[in-house]
Amino acid sequence: MSSTEEILDQPLLRVTNLTKSYGGNAACRDVSFDLWPGEILAVVGESGSGKTTLLKCISAQLACDDGRIEYLMRDGILRDIHGLSEAERRFLMRTDWGFVHQNPRDGLRMRVSAGANIAERMIAVGGRNYGKIRGTAEDWMDQVELDPGRVDHQPGTFSGGMQQRLQIARNLVTHPRLVFMDEPTGGLDVSVQARLLDLLRSLVNKMQLSAVLVTHDLAVARLLSHRIMVMQGGEVIETGLTDQVLDDPQHPYSQMLVSSILPV
Amino acid sequence: MTKDMPRSEPAIPMVQVRNLHKSFTLHTQGGIELSVLSATDLTVSAGECVALMGPSGAGKSTVLRCLYGNYLPQAGAILIRHKGHMINLVGAEPRNVLAIRRETLGYVSQFLRVIPRIPAIDLICEPLVTLGADPEAAREKAAALLTRLRIPERHWSLAPATFSGGEQQRINIARTMVVDYPVLLLDEPTASLDAENRHTVIDLILEARERGAAIVGIFHDAEVRDAVCSAQYHVAVPADSDESSMKADEMNSDDRQDLAG
Numbered sequence: 416m417s418s419t420e421e422i423l424d425q426p427l428l429r430v431t432n433l434t435k436s437y438g439g440n441a442a443c444r445d446v447s448f449d450l451w452p453g454e455i456l457a458v459v460g461e462s463g464s465g466k467t468t469l470l471k472c473i474s475a476q477l478a479c480d481d482g483r484i485e486y487l488m489r490d491g492i493l494r495d496i497h498g499l500s501e502a503e504r505r506f507l508m509r510t511d512w513g514f515v516h517q518n519p520r521d522g523l524r525m526r527v528s529a530g531a532n533i534a535e536r537m538i539a540v541g542g543r544n545y546g547k548i549r550g551t552a553e554d555w556m557d558q559v560e561l562d563p564g565r566v567d568h569q570p571g572t573f574s575g576g577m578q579q580r581l582q583i584a585r586n587l588v589t590h591p592r593l594v595f596m597d598e599p600t601g602g603l604d605v606s607v608q609a610r611l612l613d614l615l616r617s618l619v620n621k622m623q624l625s626a627v628l629v630t631h632d633l634a635v636a637r638l639l640s641h642r643i644m645v646m647q648g649g650e651v652i653e654t655g656l657t658d659q660v661l662d663d664p665q666h667p668y669s670q671m672l673v674s675s676i677l678p679v
Numbered sequence: 680m681t682k683d684m685p686r687s688e689p690a691i692p693m694v695q696v697r698n699l700h701k702s703f704t705l706h707t708q709g710g711i712e713l714s715v716l717s718a719t720d721l722t723v724s725a726g727e728c729v730a731l732m733g734p735s736g737a738g739k740s741t742v743l744r745c746l747y748g749n750y751l752p753q754a755g756a757i758l759i760r761h762k763g764h765m766i767n768l769v770g771a772e773p774r775n776v777l778a779i780r781r782e783t784l785g786y787v788s789q790f791l792r793v794i795p796r797i798p799a800i801d802l803i804c805e806p807l808v809t810l811g812a813d814p815e816a817a818r819e820k821a822a823a824l825l826t827r828l829r830i831p832e833r834h835w836s837l838a839p840a841t842f843s844g845g846e847q848q849r850i851n852i853a854r855t856m857v858v859d860y861p862v863l864l865l866d867e868p869t870a871s872l873d874a875e876n877r878h879t880v881i882d883l884i885l886e887a888r889e890r891g892a893a894i895v896g897i898f899h900d901a902e903v904r905d906a907v908c909s910a911q912y913h914v915a916v917p918a919d920s921d922e923s924s925m926k927a928d929e930m931n932s933d934d935r936q937d938l939a940g
Binding site: 451454609610613617620641642655656658659662663665666667670671674 | 703705706707744748749750751773774776777796797805809
């Protein structure tokens with residue numbers, strides 16, 4: 416949502432009454448929200464609150480039991496993603512969407528080079544010129560602060576933080592409109608986390624990305640997101656502007672979460 | 680409320696607060712309810728600067744935080760003139776609050792709170808660039824402000840996390856003053872500044888009034904207040920509150936649990 420544009424009247428993603436159960440236990444119950452273009456929505460809550468299930472459902476990796484998930488296609492029409500053909504859905508996942516996993520090994524191909532990891536999505540959208548693809552891959556390695564000289568190295572030779580940056584480059588190279596992130600800084604050392612957060616913050620600003628970010632770390636939510644949704648036991652219990660929810664939480668559970676942050 | 684309009688044109692109300700109520704329910708403290716504001720009414724027109732007055736704990740910072748959409752009031756209305764229309768912040772969609780903040784509402788908090796680890800000059804440019812300004816022009820404007828606020832040039836490319844308190848506050852001021860916001864909220868903008876920088880900030884505030892900004896602020900320093908303000912508004916502790924010694928000013932979620940003791 417840039418200042419020069421009028422406030423758009425169509426959300427990029429509309430989730431209505433999403434419900435998903437595992438053997439009688441509801442992991443997500445009646446979750447509804449809109450995500451607007453350029454908006455970063457943080458989904459926070461403790462382990463088991465249903466935030467990862469929610470992320471998997473809305474990114475079409477998991478079928479939901481009930482509810483609708485609509486995505487604003489490039490033609491300006493909101494369409495239910497579970498009603499798309501397999502080919503259409505795959506196209507979305509490879510181009511319009513990005514998915515950053517907590518464990519970079521889940522989002523990378525470990526047996527091919529760093530460059531090939533980035534190139535894969537370019538080829539998926541029709542890139543054919545080898546020199547150009549290699550050049551773009553090197554450029555993206557540079558953007559995520561990886562040494563482009565290592566374009567031919569396999570991700571297994573990279574540190575955890577470097578792998579995570581490579582995963583981000585792999586996702587952003589096709590300029591997706593929507594990125595799903597599952598604890599993107601989760602398994603990293605604090606100093607590496609801080610650097611990755613700064614990088615993510617500058618990239619989402621520069622690219623005007625929309626994102627749904629699942630995190631249990633409220634500091635990550637404060638730095639990256641515009642809006643917060645607090646989940647407990649599969650339900651959304653509070654939602655609002657990020658700084659408002661963190662500075663003036665209304666629900667007892669949100670107050671407990673916020674007051675549990677250890678002061679440094 | 681006394682008025683001292685610098686111009687003869689009819690006053691354009693920029694901020695209208697009507698019957699504002701704000702209380703905090705401390706669920707982690709046995710559900711204690713603290714009433715901080717009741718029936719606050721306030722109008723600020725273009726070119727005016729209203730100083731919020733009252734003892735520590737009266738709720739001055741709470742008023743500012745409500746005006747910025749940072750605290751959620753229980754009742755009342757906060758109308759802000761945004762692109763020519765009075766828009767109620769209370770109950771507004773988050774994305775509309777963000778749009779109003781981006782273009783209309785500037786807020787200088789007491790402390791630079793969340794500090795992304797980016798160079799000071801980039802931090803200051805950011806709000807302008809987000810508004811679509813040319814990055815080079817934004818950089819020049821940021822550099823001019825940094826110079827006026829006496830931040831040595833060798834610090835511009837450093838992240839402000841390691842700066843002194845006074846330097847951080849000046850970065851905070853510059854980050855807001857870099858945009859010509861129609862409405863400014865200032866929470867003790869000169870608290871930890873030396874005399875020279877205090878005068879620079881007074882000049883910046885007067886220049887903002889001159890271009891027609893409506894300003895609401897907390898100024899403990901009488902010299903600053905006398906220099907910049909056109910009116911005063913007394914924030915009263917609600918009669919039904921027995922928490923008059925409570926420091927609502929500093930109250931935030933981190934230390935709220937300490938209040939009930």
